[in-house]
Every structure is written in structure tokens, then in C-alpha cells.
Amino acid sequence: QVRLVESGGGSVQAGDSLRLSCAASSHIFSNSAMAWFRQAPGKEREFVAAIKWSDATAYYADSVKGRFTISRDSAKNTMYLQIDRLKPQDTAVYYCAQDEFVLRVTTTGAEYENWGQGTQVTVSS
Secondary structure: OOOOOEOOOOEEOOOOOEEEEEEEEEOOOOOOOEEEEEEEEOOEEEEEEEEEEEOOEEOOOOOOOEEEEEEEEHHHHHEEEEEEOOOHHOOOOEEEEEOOOOOOOOHHHOOOOOOOOOOEEEEOO
């Protein structure tokens, strides 16, 4: 089973940028999809963005379009999430996840088999 490790979170000011990374412990096959989810205090986990590993096609939640950019480096088995113009409502634990065999990229967390431990992002106003 692939182990996923997130990094790059921190405490920042509104308007700042962060780049989160998700490193996989082994090769990510091209038939996978990788995604970012987040969970704010007292709220349910929500989909943020996903990427097809084969061709880097990206998908975003409407709430983050234009500020978040998902990307991947297949040679490094690493996925990234660039977050610009951070807002206090972006405060959450950000998790990366892998859907090992994807027919259609999904925003449903239950479809993803492997999860990281999360990285905290805190945005103050």
C-alpha cells in the first residue's frame, strides 16, 4: 500500500500563498487519480481538487477555482497544491488521497483508497 505524506502547511496571513506537497512512498501508476481534500474544524471533509496521473487533467471544487492549482511531478511521485490569496475560510487540515484505479475522477472521498495524515493550514485575517 502506498504511503502518502503531506507537507507545506503552516500559519499564514490572509493573502499569502502556500504550496502543499504530497509525496508517495512508491510509484504512482498512470491509472491512478490523486486528490486533495480538506476538513475545517467542526465541518465535514470536502473535496478540493484532483488530478489524473496519466495526463495531469485537473478538477477543482467551485469554491477554490482560480486560487488553487493542482499539479504533479510523476518522476518524483509527488503531487502539489498551490494555494494563492489565502483566506481565513481556507483554514483546515489538508489531506491528499489516491484512487488507485480510476475510471472516472470522483470528488467522493470514499472512492480513494489511500490517505495521508494531513497538514494543517491556518490563515489569520
